[in-house]
Structures are given as C-alpha cells and as structure tokens.
Amino acid sequence: MSLKKRGSDFLQFNKTHDIEDLKPSMIGQEVICCGWIEDMRKLGKMTFLTVRDVTGIAQVIVKEEAQKYLEELARQCVVRIKGKVQETKAKDFVFEINAQSIELLAKAIHPLPIDPIGRLESNIDNRLNARALDLRNQKTAAIFKIRHHALASIRKSLAGKKFIEITTPKIIGSASEGGANLFSLDYFGKQAYLAQSPQLYKEQMTIGLERVFEISTFYRAEKSHTVRHLSEFTSVDIEAAFMDYTDVMNILESLIVNVYNDVSANCKKEQEELEIKIDAPSSPFECITYAQALELLQKHDVKLNFGDDLQDAHLRILGKYRSGFYFIVDWPLKLKPFYIHEKDDDPTLSKSFDLQYGYLELSSGGTRLHNPEKIKSRLKEQGLDPSKFADHLRAFEWGMPPHAGWGLGLDRLMATITKIDNIREVVLYPRDSERLAP
C-alpha cells in the first residue's frame, strides 16, 4: 500500500477540522466535523444541536431541509456533520455550523447508565462502572487531560536533569521489600509476585546509567479501604548516583513546582471546568523533623514515643496544622526500609524524608546503603533473609556508586493538584479490595 493510499484511508471520514480549529474567519466555508451530540433542542422548524469532540464544542443548526437527518439521532450519538460555518445569534458561541447533512456513525442507547453531562449527579461507583462514558463528562475529561500534562512535565523535568527513563519488571521472583501486602501469582508452576516498587532494580541501574527514572504501575495488596490507597497505583521513581537525600529532595521540590507551573499554564480550560485555580507552591518547602512532628502532636494531646510510626490519625492532626507541601526528615532508622542509610552523627536516625501535602504522604526517599555487609545486617534486623536478596547483593560487588532516590505517588499528586480527596477520581480504572472490574 502506498503512503498516499494510507493517507486517504486515514481520512476516510473526510473530517476537515477538530472543533477547536474552527474559527470565525471561516464563515462561509464548508467543513466536516465528527463528534457526539451533547444536546438537542427543537425550536419551531429548526433544531439546535451541540456537538462535541475531544477538543471543543460547536453549535449546529439543522434547518427544515435537513430535518430528515434527525430521525434516528439522540443525545450522545456519534455523528459526522457536513455544513457551512455561519454567524450565530447564540450567546455562548461566536459562529455555528449550518448542517447540510448529518450522518449517524454510532448509536447511544437510552437511558444511558449515567448522565455524562453531569446534570444528574451519579455516585462514583456508577461512574466507575461506566468509566468510558464518564470521560464525556468534561470535569472527568479535564482530570485526565491534566494528568497527561503532568506526566509530560515530569518527563521534561527529569530528562532535563539527565535522568534516563527505564522500565523494570513487574513480575518478580522474590519479595523486594519484605513480604507484607504483596500479590502472589502462579508463574508456570513457580511462585511469583507483582512488584511493589522498582526499588532494587532502580538502585542497580545506577551502576551503568547513573541517573534513572521510571513511571509505572506497581501493586500492593492494601487491605485497608482508604481514599489514598489503591492495589494498583502509578509511581514516579528516581534513583541517582553521586547524590544524597538532600540532593534528591531538591529535585523533587523543583519537579513539583514545575508540574504546577506547566499544568497551570497548559490547562486553562480544564481548570475552569473543575472550578479550580492551580497555583505553584512557594519553595523551598518547609522542613520539619520527626521529633518536631512528635512535639506538635504532644501539644495536641497525642503522646508518641521516639520510634513510633505516624499513623493515619496522627497525620490527620499534623495536616490540620501544616497545610501545603512540607518535608518530614530525621526519621528513626528502624521505621525505614532496610536499604536506607543511617545518619553519620546519629545512627538511630536515617538519611531519609517523606514529602507531605497536609495529611497526605506523597513521596518517601533517602540516601541508600551501598555497603553490602551493612545491607545484610539490616535485612536480618528486619527479619528478612539475606539469601533471598542474593541477586541484588551481588550487584553491590560490581562497583555500585553511592546513590539516593525517591518514589512519588502520581495518583496522590494528581489528587492534590486537582484538589480532589478520593484517589479513585484520578485513576481511570481504579483497583481496590472491592473493585476488579471494569
């Protein structure tokens, strides 16, 4: 097949314009647009349609001579419209299309399971059950357009700092960070697991690639049903040789500020749709120590001892008094995974941090151990069997540079940017203990 033929195949619908590319300067011009009918109103001998495609919405006027095309049409049907651009008296439009013909490309049943225009509110379960249709709701579409821009911004930020994008296995033979909340599966008669994070692989990649990042889904059998946990979530991970935790905190901070700036500039319509204003946070982000967090909690009658983890209820209290982005540093070493480096001046503390937004943890990171003997003893301390980590530990004998990194929950970041509480709203097909379909 020649290229020319392929080109004309692609144009089999003879579509001339995306709706956003129609301009008042085109008045008098014949155009062909494809989309779906959002609304239909009959007024005397004329019918007014609003037709939407992913880029925008247009008013289509159907005069008497074209009425015959309307017989089979209903809201949400997919159509191809051929017509002339003309001036309009409508308040919401600067021009309209005077339809010469309307072709039905796909029917939509009635009633639909949800009202995609959002005039009738549907609960989240009904919307998730009809997710594809829910994307015709402009608020929902706005979330995923913002997500697209956020991802583009993250890739741009990291590539700009010479990070190389990698993809690590999601099917793994041994538990990478201990056994809890791992999904296991049968792999040709052997036990395998779904990866919880790219931790060990990304560390190994610093041997040859120095600075790496990955944006992928990871899996955790989270039994608790919360608005911030899913069984399948998207993580943005980095690992960088010749950096420590403070270096990678700076990278995280500038990445977040860039995402806000990029999304704010590139998603004007989407912000209007969601009725939000996305403003970049001021930096540097505030930084508190774990000990200061305990003090703050003590002031609010919560008594915790050094070494106690901050549970949901504690983070909620912290979030009441600390809004916006802030880091928590100087965590007790024993609360952190085996691969985290202790502080040089106080080995009970760790070279690690969490990035918070109010009560919500967005990211954890730190300087990694790179002495295999130390890693082995930390594994044992945490009740893990070093022999299960033999493949990983071998890599530390091949010239593993000192390194640091973090993992950032993309879905939690998206919920933060869009000012939405429930993480399920910002994931197309969320997976939790009760939801495996669609």
Ligand code: ATP
């Ligand atoms: P939490 O304590 O909130 O369950 P965590 O400390 O177990 O999180 P990490 O292992 O530090 O999570 O993972 C790094 C980041 O990945 C988290 O800060 C969070 O943003 C995100 N994340 C982790 N688990 C989930 C999950 N089940 N659903 C959504 N995002 C998650």
Ligand code: MN
């Ligand atoms: Mn964490």
